[in-house]
Amino acid sequence: MNKLSYFRPAIDAMSGYTPGEQPKLADITKLNTNENPYPPAPGVSEVLKSFAADKLRLYPDPMCTELRHTAAGLFKLDIENIIAGNGSDDILTMIFRCFTDESRPCACLEPTYSLYPVLANIQGCEAIKINLNEDFSLPDNLLEQAERANLLIITRPNAPTGNSFTLPEIEQICAEFKGIVLVDEAYVDFANDSCIGLVKKFDNLIVSRTASKSYSLAGGRLGLAMADVQLIDGMMKVKDSYNVNALTQVIAIAALRDQGYLKSTVEKIINSRNRLTAGLIKLGFRVIDSEANFVFAAPPDGDGERYFNQLREQAIIVRYFPGSATGRFVRITVGTDEQIDRLLEFTSTINLGT
């Protein structure tokens, strides 16, 4: 920049987060942003159709009381243990603003969700990266590496790798880490177990959830965080007062209440995930055991970028993450069986060095 900037230096120095692309083409197989291939629960459509637009002239409930009450029943927690956000991005932003600054670093896994270092940059805090083992499991010296941090983020199941970590590992981390442990459970409805049961046990644990994946509400923006009441109280001070709009509050309530529908779509996705995993393994891929709605898979020749581009030429859009730990892989969102078949069929026709 030629002239003096108006911005804080941290903002000038940083790049923004790059969301997965949303191509406008109609005929693509879109398996790049971990969206759910199935519609949200039927109740969502019903509340939208019956919503009296006149109510929009009023501010929404700043405390999201009914929504948090619904979530409290679901998670067997008290409403005071729960805060709602405008997507889990908003929850993450609150957490960074509460617990990190120039003298309070965060620590996150490597590889993991690439938004965390961006939030660290905005906040001007150091982001300590904890390299996972070659099989993407947690390193033995994790706590040692995270020691200087005030916020330790464990993404469980992890993204973009899809694997999870054991509950005893998380318990040990919560017990021994001196700062806040955030377990980001964006994908947990597709996993074998959750850390939500640990919230009442540890006063330094925050568990975050999103309605974007399992509830098919990425467009609606709802995130939740569950934690000790003292942590929730502090986060309440930092959130924008009316951060969850009136429409999102009612559609999220409708979605959360229909656990039968959730189970049925999650089951379909897990079945498709198993088919995708088996199909890729049969074609010589290395596939990380996934507990999410995507799989992280490396073609036999270990050239993730080439495979990504080959799929792209067929209008099959997946996501590629360059880098030494991730560059051998692509991340494939679990779509419908038809979409999975299309990907597998095309993949079986190309030479990937097997």
Add this chain to the structure above:
Amino acid sequence: MNKLSYFRPAIDAMSGYTPGEQPKLADITKLNTNENPYPPAPGVSEVLKSFAADKLRLYPDPMCTELRHTAAGLFKLDIENIIAGNGSDDILTMIFRCFTDESRPCACLEPTYSLYPVLANIQGCEAIKINLNEDFSLPDNLLEQAERANLLIITRPNAPTGNSFTLPEIEQICAEFKGIVLVDEAYVDFANDSCIGLVKKFDNLIVSRTASKSYSLAGGRLGLAMADVQLIDGMMKVKDSYNVNALTQVIAIAALRDQGYLKSTVEKIINSRNRLTAGLIKLGFRVIDSEANFVFAAPPDGDGERYFNQLREQAIIVRYFPGSATGRFVRITVGTDEQIDRLLEFTSTINLGT
């Protein structure tokens, strides 16, 4: 706190923002949060009823392209001059995160919108308060008082006072202030003129707008900021990627496109504001000339709190701001003519020291 806190000290030290109350009673006359008494444009209801809920499974457009295009046409600006937010609270949060920190104070008027000092507290920046003159006009030495700030917020029309400042005053401030000038135009659709025409003239000016008041979309959460492209680019890096949900994007487009409906409701509110002002003056009140959808009025005895409580006993809810500059007044949202009549009729029956 007994034990060591996990929070940044700034968060522990601060109180959160207190939104105006949203009483649950049915029979109240709610004139306390500057909501619009009329429903949003008919198109809002139509797009909600025809919205295909299936689309919610996809992430919303992170760039709000169509919405910003609509706003660009309205404001005679380029789309690159516009950013959208989850209400103007979100816009304000972005601005504080971009331009303020411990060594970059903000400056705002006193009295003004009480959220600004809260945002300053979260960001750990000093909030320099610039006392307005007794008639709530700008002091002559405003620029001198603001000199150390990197962000100067002019709320125009101001809240809770309702008066505006002249365009030449704003031009002079933009030309001479060395940092960012934010003109918060939350209430400008009820005013005589806007600063939007200055955006192309000054590279340090941000003009913010909200759909909460004039467009009757407080529950929908939409804010906009208009500025030089370099400022918008930086703010884009700081915003949450998907900060405006898919439903809000479509209802806001419908509302912005119906300028005829906007004009008709604004006209009704201005007429009611004039009736309210005249009625109160007749009863001996001091009423600040309002260019907003509320009036700031002091009863003859100068006891704003007593009058606030008297109204409250009649289930007429207005807003009271304690303090030497504001405590003589109450802020009354301009509701329907029926609501205004109810307030005036009751007020005429009580002894206020005339």
